Amino acid sequence: MKELIKQYLDRGLSRRRLVSGLSAFGLSTVAAKAVAQNLAPLGQGIGSGNAATASTAIRTIEGNGGKLFVEQLKAAGVEYIFFNPSTGDHPIFDALVDVPEIKLIKGVQEGAVVAMADGYARASGRTGVVIVANIGLPNAMTQMVNTWKDQIPLLVAVASVDQDALGRDQWQETDHHELMTEPITKWFWQAQSTEAIAETTRRGLKFASTPPCGPVFLSLPTNTLAQHAKTQIWDGSKFNVPMRIRPDKADVEKAARLLIEAKNPLLSIGDEITWCRADKELLELAELLGAPVAGEMSNLGYWSKPFPTRHPLFIGTLLRTMRFPGKPDVLLNLGNRWGEIAAPGTTLISIRLDPTSLARQAPVDLAMVADLKLAIADLTAAIRSMATASRLADIAEQRAARTRAYSAQMAELREAIGRGLADSTPISMERLGIELEKHLDRDTCYVADVDSGKTMDPLMAFGGDDKQYFGTGPNVLGWGMAAGFGVKLARPDVPVVSVVGDGSFLFSGPQPLWSMARYKAPVTVIVLNNHSYNNERNRIWNGAGRQFEAARDMTCYNGNPDVDFAKTADAFGVEGETVKEAAALADTFARARAAMVEGRPYLLDIHIKREGLGAVSQWYPPYSLAQQRTRKV
Amino acid sequence: MRALVLAHALAFALASTAAVTPSRAQQGADPLPAGDGHDLVAVACSQCHYLGTIAKIRDGAPGWRRYVDNMVLRGAQLTKPEIETVVAYLARNLGPGMNLPPAKPVALPDGPGKDLIAERCTLCHNLERVVAVKRERKAWPVIVADMVAQGAPVTTEEAKTIFDYLTANFGD
Numbered sequence: 001m002k003e004l005i006k007q008y009l010d011r012g013l014s015r016r017r018l019v020s021g022l023s024a025f026g027l028s029t030v031a032a033k034a035v036a037q038n039l040a041p042l043g044q045g046i047g048s049g050n051a052a053t054a055s056t057a058i059r060t061i062e063g064n065g066g067k068l069f070v071e072q073l074k075a076a077g078v079e080y081i082f083f084n085p086s087t088g089d090h091p092i093f094d095a096l097v098d099v100p101e102i103k104l105i106k107g108v109q110e111g112a113v114v115a116m117a118d119g120y121a122r123a124s125g126r127t128g129v130v131i132v133a134n135i136g137l138p139n140a141m142t143q144m145v146n147t148w149k150d151q152i153p154l155l156v157a158v159a160s161v162d163q164d165a166l167g168r169d170q171w172q173e174t175d176h177h178e179l180m181t182e183p184i185t186k187w188f189w190q191a192q193s194t195e196a197i198a199e200t201t202r203r204g205l206k207f208a209s210t211p212p213c214g215p216v217f218l219s220l221p222t223n224t225l226a227q228h229a230k231t232q233i234w235d236g237s238k239f240n241v242p243m244r245i246r247p248d249k250a251d252v253e254k255a256a257r258l259l260i261e262a263k264n265p266l267l268s269i270g271d272e273i274t275w276c277r278a279d280k281e282l283l284e285l286a287e288l289l290g291a292p293v294a295g296e297m298s299n300l301g302y303w304s305k306p307f308p309t310r311h312p313l314f315i316g317t318l319l320r321t322m323r324f325p326g327k328p329d330v331l332l333n334l335g336n337r338w339g340e341i342a343a344p345g346t347t348l349i350s351i352r353l354d355p356t357s358l359a360r361q362a363p364v365d366l367a368m369v370a371d372l373k374l375a376i377a378d379l380t381a382a383i384r385s386m387a388t389a390s391r392l393a394d395i396a397e398q399r400a401a402r403t404r405a406y407s408a409q410m411a412e413l414r415e416a417i418g419r420g421l422a423d424s425t426p427i428s429m430e431r432l433g434i435e436l437e438k439h440l441d442r443d444t445c446y447v448a449d450v451d452s453g454k455t456m457d458p459l460m461a462f463g464g465d466d467k468q469y470f471g472t473g474p475n476v477l478g479w480g481m482a483a484g485f486g487v488k489l490a491r492p493d494v495p496v497v498s499v500v501g502d503g504s505f506l507f508s509g510p511q512p513l514w515s516m517a518r519y520k521a522p523v524t525v526i527v528l529n530n531h532s533y534n535n536e537r538n539r540i541w542n543g544a545g546r547q548f549e550a551a552r553d554m555t556c557y558n559g560n561p562d563v564d565f566a567k568t569a570d571a572f573g574v575e576g577e578t579v580k581e582a583a584a585l586a587d588t589f590a591r592a593r594a595a596m597v598e599g600r601p602y603l604l605d606i607h608i609k610r611e612g613l614g615a616v617s618q619w620y621p622p623y624s625l626a627q628q629r630t631r632k633v
Numbered sequence: 634m635r636a637l638v639l640a641h642a643l644a645f646a647l648a649s650t651a652a653v654t655p656s657r658a659q660q661g662a663d664p665l666p667a668g669d670g671h672d673l674v675a676v677a678c679s680q681c682h683y684l685g686t687i688a689k690i691r692d693g694a695p696g697w698r699r700y701v702d703n704m705v706l707r708g709a710q711l712t713k714p715e716i717e718t719v720v721a722y723l724a725r726n727l728g729p730g731m732n733l734p735p736a737k738p739v740a741l742p743d744g745p746g747k748d749l750i751a752e753r754c755t756l757c758h759n760l761e762r763v764v765a766v767k768r769e770r771k772a773w774p775v776i777v778a779d780m781v782a783q784g785a786p787v788t789t790e791e792a793k794t795i796f797d798y799l800t801a802n803f804g805d
């Protein structure tokens with residue numbers, strides 16, 4: 001019987017002969033067919049079409065390109081398609097009429113569509129699937145930059161010009177439009193035929209979700225979507241195979257030894273820990289070593305906070321030179337793109353998911369490409385195997401005492417600073433941070449797309465059992481509201497808050513509110529309205545150029561017109577309110593909470609004090625078009 | 634510009650904000666005046682950006698404290714006693730009237746208040762900042778009151794002379 005199966009797998013035997021052969025061994029026909037079916041995914045060759053049809057994991061199906069695309073997505077376990085339609089992609093939506101397993105989520109601007117899918121992917125760990133109009137692709141691309149830089153898996157597809165019409169300068173055709181996505185995708189491809197659509201889709205899904213992940217672009221010519229073909233559909237398990245890499249054992253042991261013997265080790269942490277879901281392993285390693293942990297606290301460049309910010313070992317932002325704990329003799333960089341800081345006297349170990357940016361900025365002494373969850377677990381095990389538990393506890397205690405004292409002192413200092421700035425009108429950023437910390441549930445997903453808002457982050461608790469933080473590394477604004485929607489889709493049972501700047505809101509426009517209203521998404525949107533590109537001005541003026549000297553803010557004041565964001569929300573059927581006094585915040589949060597319970601979005605337009613250089617200025621270069629006229633028309 | 638950022642390993646905070654990247658020349662020279670606390674400021678305030686702008690700002694102790702507190706929230710590593718040292722240094726060496734940098738000359742129209750403004754309103758910033766743009770007439774008393782709160786050394790009567798002058802000459 002074994003021999004029969006082997007022959008079948010080696011394709012020396014047809015399926016029919018396998019079944020009859022198995023029956024000869026005494027199996028019932030049903031049982032024999034079941035065996036053949038189970039073997040099919042491995043054994044079926046192109047010639048054994050029957051086997052494929054019978055298989056559940058690999059099937060041959062017939063249909064137009066739209067159907068083949070949808071069936072392949074379904075077989076890969078895709079739950080949602082984020083979309084905005086065009087005429088040419090109708091075969092996809094036609095097919096979806098009969099595929100209830102995939103839910104359609106509509107956005108009314110392509111940037112919002114991508115950011116919804118991106119937020120969903122960050123929160124779920126799954127690939128976001130996006131379909132937008134060919135001509136809307138550039139709108140989508142702005143937000144794809146966030147996805148690209150933060151290495152989030154996304155499949156973006158468009159229906160493109162009919163293959164026969166290519167190169168004829170049709171009214172919506174641009175030559176080789178897929179090329180425009182090149183710098184911000186891992187891979188881009190145009191399906192060459194209807195038959196190729198399923199395979200192209202598989203490849204796209206695979207490339208998007210192979211670490212380091214990222215966006216993939218597919219161009220599906222309208223004729224390939226409309227025409228019929230017969231082709232294979234594969235289950236996700238057959239091509240989205242595990243790609244989690246374990247680091248080399250000898251390297252791990254070397255690192256373990258260095259970390260045990262170090263006098264002043266420091267851990268630098270980054271977003272790859274979040275992506276690999278390695279936060280528990282990280283906590284265990286940090287506590288085992290008693291080493292201080294530095295990473296994201298309030299600066300740009302990161303999208304998550306993988307270590308509890310209130311933990312006694314967390315010392316805040318990773319700086320070029322750390323005054324505390326002083327120069328590390330061993331710096332262990334875990335999944336932090338910005339964490340490789342070389343210095344004479346420091347042994348730099350870097351473990352990264354992304355090999356392309358490993359040892360790219362600084363010379364690394366011991367480099368490992370690995371999945372962070374596996375690598376940290378291995379490292380912890382290696383450390384435990386090299387010293388007794390009591391010796392390790394002694395080492396950790398010696399190291400941790402100093403760090404605990406420092407972090408407690410700094411936490412107290414930050415709180416005192418926050419309290420000192422709490423009573424002002426407009427409301428200070430710090431006061432809002434304090435209030436949010438008080439009013440938000442501990443399991444809240446906190447989605448932030450605001451620049452100067454980062455100074456309130458250190459007054460709140462993130463990571464571990466506290467709020468989970470989602471942002472973007474590159475800070476391509478206009479992401480936050482839509483991403484908040486996507487996070488809620490992935491995690492319907494936890495509270496979601498989206499915090500956006502007035503600038504950020506206007507980059508996306510109110511369009512994400514449309515999807516929140518249509519899909520009854522209980523998301524609290526907070527517009528941190530300082531009537532300014534506040535931190536942009538700080539950076540510009542911090543350059544001490546002419547705008548600083550002459551105190552003329554040529555670019556960043558937004559207060560005229562004074563946009564009423566609550567009114568804007570109202571136009572989309574989303575209730576909202578404007579908050580101008582700190583004393584009103586508690587009641588406001590209570591009303592937002594009630595709306596969440598009822599299952600609807602709620603928007604708070606909170607007027608916030610501008611801070612920093614030139615903050616007082618309300619001037620902007622005056623120009624009146626009305627006055628330019630010679631006729632009153 | 635990108636290469637420069639990387640060369641200085643500043644990427645953690647500034648790589649994503651192409652707006653301001655210190656040039657080599659800006660980074661090289663120490664723009665801060667000597668004095669007690671200089672070394673602490675030079676180390677603790679140069680981690681994320683260059684010191685040139687700090688050296689061009691003049692402010693009283695409360696103003697400086699606000700900046701420094703803000704930097705601690707952004708991640709500057711200073712303990713409470715060190716903040717006192719830093720604020721004291723900044724207020725002493727870069728306080729009103731101290732080590733004023735050269736400014737673009739600005740001609741003020743004659744009238745009562747002109748000399749007062751030229752003397753008192755240039756202690757923390759240049760005159761250009763004061764009169765570069767016309768402002769709403771009702772804005773001037775508010776601004777002058779603001780400046781007094783910031784630490785501008787003017788009496789109540791002097792303040793009135795000043796905003797009357799500014800309203801008359803630079804009101805819109």
Ligand SMILES: Cc1ncc(C[n+]2csc(CCOP(=O)(O)OP(=O)(O)O)c2C)c(N)n1
Nearest residue numbers: 451452476477501502503504532533534535
């Ligand atoms: C799509 C996009 N366009 C332009 C920029 C440049 N930029 C960086 S910060 C900023 C202003 C942000 O204003 P706001 O969201 O109100 O935040 P604030 O600093 O006022 O808190 C701008 C325009 C950007 N980051 N993204």
Ligand SMILES: [Mg+2]
Nearest residue numbers: 501502532534
């Ligand atoms: Mg703003």
